[in-house]
Amino acid sequence: MMRFEFFNPTRIIFGAGSVEQLGDAVRHYGKKALLVIGGGSVKRSGAFDRAVSSLEKAGVSVVEFSGIEPNPRLSTVKRAVSEVLKSGCDVVVGLGGGSVMDASKVIAAGVYYEGDLTEMFVRAERKQRLPDRALPVVTVPTLAATGSEMNNGSVITIDEGGERLKTFVMAEVLYPRVAVVDPELTVTVPPDFTAYGISDILAHVTETYFCNVEEFPIQDRFAEGIILTLLEWGPIAVRDGQNVDARAHVQWASIVALNGWIQAGIRLLAPVHMIEHTLSALYDVPHGAGLAVLNPAWMRFALRSAPGRFAKFAERIFGVTGGSLEDRAVEGVKRFEDFLKTIGCPTRLSELGIGDPDDATLQQIAEDTLKVRRDREGRLPGYPALTKEDIIEILRLAM
Amino acid sequence: MMRFEFFNPTRIIFGAGSVEQLGDAVRHYGKKALLVIGGGSVKRSGAFDRAVSSLEKAGVSVVEFSGIEPNPRLSTVKRAVSEVLKSGCDVVVGLGGGSVMDASKVIAAGVYYEGDLTEMFVRAERKQRLPDRALPVVTVPTLAATGSEMNNGSVITIDEGGERLKTFVMAEVLYPRVAVVDPELTVTVPPDFTAYGISDILAHVTETYFCNVEEFPIQDRFAEGIILTLLEWGPIAVRDGQNVDARAHVQWASIVALNGWIQAGIRLLAPVHMIEHTLSALYDVPHGAGLAVLNPAWMRFALRSAPGRFAKFAERIFGVTGGSLEDRAVEGVKRFEDFLKTIGCPTRLSELGIGDPDDATLQQIAEDTLKVRRDREGRLPGYPALTKEDIIEILRLAM
Structure with missing residues (x-):
């Protein structure tokens, strides 16, 4: 409890x-x-x-x-x-x-x-x-x-x-x-940065959602409500920046995504943010753009250990039904990544204009991330906790 | 906006x-x-x-x-x-x-x-x-x-x-x-008062939901999330009072239903609460029991002027599809009332143990309610605003 x-x-x-x-x-x-x-x-x-x-x-x-x-x-x-x-x-x-x-x-x-x-x-x-x-x-x-x-x-x-x-x-x-x-x-924020903002908001919500491992049901519903609103109003804010209603709905989403309302009762660990921070410290890429690349990659990695939670996400957000639990989990992540693409976000490291990192850089990103936060076993906290090798694998999944 | x-x-x-x-x-x-x-x-x-x-x-x-x-x-x-x-x-x-x-x-x-x-x-x-x-x-x-x-x-x-x-x-x-x-x-609250509590929480949420007339989408989603959680966990708390998880989910629902989170941006007018206050001042019936009777009656009255909003409620809460907008609106209210019945709430005035009020009493309830709150035209604020005759009609719909 x-x-x-x-x-x-x-x-x-x-x-x-x-x-x-x-x-x-x-x-x-x-x-x-x-x-x-x-x-x-x-x-x-x-x-x-x-x-x-x-x-x-x-x-x-x-x-x-x-x-x-x-x-x-x-x-x-x-x-x-x-x-x-x-x-x-x-x-x-x-x-x-x-x-x-x-x-x-x-x-x-x-x-x-x-x-x-x-x-x-x-x-x-x-x-x-x-x-x-x-x-x-x-x-x-x-x-x-x-x-x-x-x-x-x-x-x-x-x-x-x-x-x-x-x-x-x-x-x-x-x-x-x-x-x-x-x-x-x-209203003067250009389409690309509007989209990066939406990616950031979505990441706050999904990082919370996938940390709700003790099953606190209202918090799931609230989180889903923010995502569904962003799927509906986000593209309008990107396409028509002068639409103040769309701007207002996205702005309110950004506030409730990280003011503690959906996090109450959940231990927010935010591994995707942790890795992205290292990436943007190294390359000065916009935070939301970095998250759009890393969040789907982390999801592809994490769904292996929690397919049920990802299948629930797929069903409630995208109405995915049929197939196996794993099929639905994979399909949900695919649709999430597709959404990010449709609003103009990069979803691969190569699209960030920094090229694909070489092996030494991958090592450095993983090591710098663990300098900020690690558990007793030396892993980045999260569900699942991530070893240095796991972080490198996630980065490779983002290539 | x-x-x-x-x-x-x-x-x-x-x-x-x-x-x-x-x-x-x-x-x-x-x-x-x-x-x-x-x-x-x-x-x-x-x-x-x-x-x-x-x-x-x-x-x-x-x-x-x-x-x-x-x-x-x-x-x-x-x-x-x-x-x-x-x-x-x-x-x-x-x-x-x-x-x-x-x-x-x-x-x-x-x-x-x-x-x-x-x-x-x-x-x-x-x-x-x-x-x-x-x-x-x-x-x-x-x-x-x-x-x-x-x-x-x-x-x-x-x-x-x-x-x-x-x-x-x-x-x-x-x-x-x-x-x-x-x-x-x-955990020691008996089943009837547990159910009345759930009825009260639901009324806080539905009164907010049906006041969201400017279409503030996240607030709708949050409200729906609380209702869906209560539909899932409320009956468990009633049936098995010792289930601390169910008690916790219902308790958290009660807090977020009226701490301003779902009301932000919405002018909460709460006509059902206003009428119920008069009823319980007169008869000392439990507040949540009075609400279980009056809320569906108010809904049957109000859906005539806002069938679209009630149809949305029916679709998102109970998955009602097909038929006309009005059909779906009516079906949603019926299912809501059915839920209250299944957890043991009264849904008619006669079930409150006070008999059906006579004409003079109906008049008094309406008049006392308007002593607390009325607009310039002498109506109880709400969507729709209610005349004295409207309040009496709602009471009759609760018989």
């Missing part, structure tokens, strides 16, 4: 035009905001000006911090922490995609973190030291993908000491106080 | 045996707990002793307040508020079903409420004055039904000034800080 604790205190303000309410939301938490952004697309789209205008109208002054990378780096986060300490900001606003929001959370916690910031992150070889205090964070997503706007996680690339290790932290103090979610801010 | 705000800060500690963690949960919020209970079943089941022992072990002293009625009355709540003021309790623990938890919330807010406590509640003829402060509340449900353990609502019967009006309040300060949810505490 499942046992769990659930807690998510983030307030959501959702709807077209809600960015106008940003200032009102932020002024309860601070008077001087560090406004964290990425490479400048929010300036081109007008989102930045609207956010600043709303903040200033509410009496909140703004210090801009730009330049968060697509796979955000700890060195950049550290520069932002210095900026907060120098300028005296008392609240952090993250306006952007998952990278910007993830970085904002660590900036907010970094202000109070004593000692080396690298110790905040999961790493197999040593004990993690969680942050216990953070400035208030308000998130404003401009992409439907990571769900970072309403969760307590952050994925960061450690780029110091000659290495490049993409790892993560989850801590209660990292929950944003408010997420201002305006689907209109996502 | 939907717009909404969502916020639910209640922490859930879920699992068999979790009542042992009650003291640890409460001591963060206070040192002296008012332990609110109902008529004594928690003493017979041993839950009371386990709760007290856990509280005392954590250094929390306990003041008992017993005697909350099944349809809790304001006069009783007021006595409890006096008890808190006299004894100096700084936290309120509600151990029981929905009545006890609802009463606990209003007790906690009543301590700080200035002026007449009746003004806290919804009433058509005057403006409601919401509470803005409350003592911390911790809930420990012993019945899977109302979902009160993780929401900000409370249903109270005003029993003063010669009237008996069952009404409600929803306010942000009423969210419990923690819900300690131990499905083992529900």
Whole structure:
């Protein structure tokens, strides 16, 4: 019988035009905001000006911090922490995609973190030291993908000491106080990145679904509900980016896919994300594109040990019937991969523009992944747990 | 396009045996707990002793307040508020079903409420004055039904000034800080009340589902997921009360049915609950039993104006296909009513042991309901909005 604790205190303000309410939301938490952004697309789209205008109208002054990378780096986060300490900001606003929001959370916690910031992150070889205090964070997503706007996680690339290790932290103090979610801010996202976002959302759901090994039935139904909605509305958002209804449904999917609602009672292990993190740390490929390649490959590997669960997935999501359990399991994965292709995602490593990795690279990806997380037997946790050789086999299945 | 705000800060500690963690949960919020209970079943089941022992072990002293009625009355709540003021309790623990938890919330807010406590509640003829402060509340449900353990609502019967009006309040300060949810505490609930609880949960979900008129697709899928789970596990919980897995699935269903997750983006109007509140204020019938009678009757009435939505319900829940849209809509309601019958719920007024109401009583039920809530045209809000005559027709459809 499942046992769990659930807690998510983030307030959501959702709807077209809600960015106008940003200032009102932020002024309860601070008077001087560090406004964290990425490479400048929010300036081109007008989102930045609207956010600043709303903040200033509410009496909140703004210090801009730009330049968060697509796979955000700890060195950049550290520069932002210095900026907060120098300028005296008392609240952090993250306006952007998952990278910007993830970085904002660590900036907010970094202000109070004593000692080396690298110790905040999961790493197999040593004990993690969680942050216990953070400035208030308000998130404003401009992409439907990571769900970072309403969760307590952050994925960061450690780029110091000659290495490049993409790892993560989850801590209660990292929950944003408010997420201002305006689907209109996502209408300028191009079709390819819209599709990568959908791939990311789907991976959050499938990684949860295939970890529901104790059979917690409502959680399965919720997960299936998100996938079915994405199959219906995802292609519309890709094809017709201006369709705000489709954008809203995909955005809500991204939030509920990783805000803990479908994870309650399930030990989320996320092996596909772990392998993808290594891949995108190495090649800087978009996270959702990497997942579209690795997720079906992992499924082809994992269905051998849990054909029943994959057959259920095939039946409930794609209405697959007939044949043996194994036949249905295989067919479900095939249809899942087909869906990713139809929305324009790559599903093979060669389509990522990085060529097929050679043997040494395969070894490195597997080893770097296990540097972040491994169980006592040295395997990557998951169902099934993965040895180094298993990870390499999954990568080969993605070729 | 939907717009909404969502916020639910209640922490859930879920699992068999979790009542042992009650003291640890409460001591963060206070040192002296008012332990609110109902008529004594928690003493017979041993839950009371386990709760007290856990509280005392954590250094929390306990003041008992017993005697909350099944349809809790304001006069009783007021006595409890006096008890808190006299004894100096700084936290309120509600151990029981929905009545006890609802009463606990209003007790906690009543301590700080200035002026007449009746003004806290919804009433058509005057403006409601919401509470803005409350003592911390911790809930420990012993019945899977109302979902009160993780929401900000409370249903109270005003029993003063010669009237008996069952009404409600929803306010942000009423969210419990923690819900300690131990499905083992529900194994002693007899089959009839287990079934009434399931009827209540189903009504929360169907009232939400039939208010999703702007077509917010994930919310439909989530709602359907809860119903499908109850159809599968509800009968097992009724038949085999000792099955802790079944109890856990029904308990989790009760929580997610009314903690805002499926209501996000939907204006919940709950006309069936409104009519049932009047019925149970008048006759003191169990809330879930009253709902089992009124919900299918309301559905038979409402499907005339929204056959498409009811046909979708029939298809997705019961796999009904073929025939006209109207045929499928009618068939879905019939199957829903049949399910309630199979778990032992009454589905007609005459089965409630109150006889069929006469014309004067029908008039009174309709009028009392509209005293709590009515729109500018004097109708009970819902899809469709209901005139006094409509409410009487629904009651007749329940005969």
